[in-house]
Amino acid sequence: MLVFVAILLCYSGFSQNPQQEIKEDFKPSSKNQPGQEYPQVNSQGYARFRIVAPAADSVRVSLGLGGQGGTKLEKNEEGVWMGTTAGPMDEGFHYYHVNVDGGTFNDPGAKNYYGSVRWESGIEIPAHDQEFYALKNVSHGSVQQILFSSPSTKTSRRAFVYTPPGYYENRDKNYPVLYLQHGWGEDETAWSNQGHANLIMDNLIAEGKTAPFLIVMTYGMTNEIKWGGLKDFDIKHFQTVLVDELIPYVDENFRTIADEEHRAMAGLSMGGMETKMITLNKPHVFSHYALLSGGTYSPKDLQNHKDLKLVFISCGSKERPDAVKNSVEELKAAGFNTVSYISEGTAHEFQTWRRSLHELAPLLFN
Structure with missing residues (x-):
């Protein structure tokens, strides 16, 4: 795994x-x-x-x-x-x-x-396609730091929240939420700093290609795992932080549509592993799942996920694209709305994941 x-x-x-x-x-x-x-x-x-x-x-x-x-x-x-x-x-x-x-x-x-x-x-x-995450003269959302209480870890924890353009002007509107996880060795700054998630969203929204939604990015580790010790990572602790502590905080403090249908989870690499494990353990929290260079689902994995809206699985062409394509074909045959994406010419790296988010965002919450 x-x-x-x-x-x-x-x-x-x-x-x-x-x-x-x-x-x-x-x-x-x-x-x-x-x-x-x-x-x-x-x-x-x-x-x-x-x-x-x-x-x-x-x-x-x-x-x-x-x-x-x-x-x-x-x-x-x-x-x-x-x-x-x-x-x-x-x-x-x-x-x-x-x-x-x-x-x-x-x-x-x-x-x-x-x-x-x-x-x-x-x-x-x-990159030849760098325009999709370039800083352009369009309306911009904001990325703000939040600190939320975590009784399970006996501390306060940090997350970053992207709010789309118009969030603070249109106070009568509530928004769906994507919970987006980083990879091993990274932290909650990765998707904004390395991934340019906010610019990707700003540009897509400006072009009318995606519905606006919030993105929440938090640290995916609850205990410090050294290299070689990932086998000791227990998902239950981070699952508690995410599902029982962070999501209620976001729903209370931001204008969200606080239900399964309007909540998605995605992650790159280890964040994909976390996404898979949490969505399997908690099938009624999220309705959109995305694994970015982070493994695959099988039809058996999702047999009890009756309200699932979307499964998105991606990787770079230098990774294991056949595994992604085969998984998606099996899921489609089993009746799941599933999309694959292969980033051409890239491996296990941020250009793969930038492109993946760019492909994923327009599919969410439609």
Whole structure:
């Protein structure tokens, strides 16, 4: 059941065409700190790094969640280390960090994003379809932090809530809600910071392609699980936080349509695992289920889910697309409204999940 989570930690982010001549049209990554020229990316998807470390003996950049793979940098006479990836990287967002003489550090030129159970540097390879999550001159919703009481964990917990454009102006309208979970090693900031979920929704709503709804994003762990210990994760604790504590808080404090028909749950990778387990354990809480690189359902799994409106299952073309397609065919044959989506040219990474949310949102609550 946890096999797919391991894929998240093994992916290095490289495409399969490392032999082409590198074009010297490098530009700063859109994820750089203000005013920083490096790291840079070119039109082919190569990344180039520059680290100032005159006293260092070895500098290497480790790419991908978990830091697998690596680009060895070379030092010039001024003590500046430079290097370019061996091949082009997949389109979209990637985590990375810098290894200096065996120590792990973030790139001072790049912004930081929470992944690999730490704040990692981030780099963006421009995608051919990046317009769907671009910041545009449209009406924007808002993403706000909430703190809710969690008696089961004896603390207050944090979530972020996306409210669509018009939410605060049209106070007579109530909205459906999507509960959207992050992957292992990430937290409740991931879908906004790395995934651009709010911009995806703003653009879809502006184009008239989706009904407006709220998105709630919270931390999916109730105890800190170390790498290699995911087998010890017990869904019952987070299930209590989500179903018995967070959902009632959201329904009380936001204008929601507080019933099963207008409530959805989705998640990427480990968040997909959580989505599957909770929806199977609590069949009358949600009516729309979505697993994004997060496993599949079988007809037997859903035999008692009589009011189910939608099942959405997706992954990247470099993952296990056949498993997704086969599952959806079986579910359709059994009479379930099921949709599959395969992100072409991507693996277990945020471009897959950005695209998946873009495909999922218009299907929800219709």
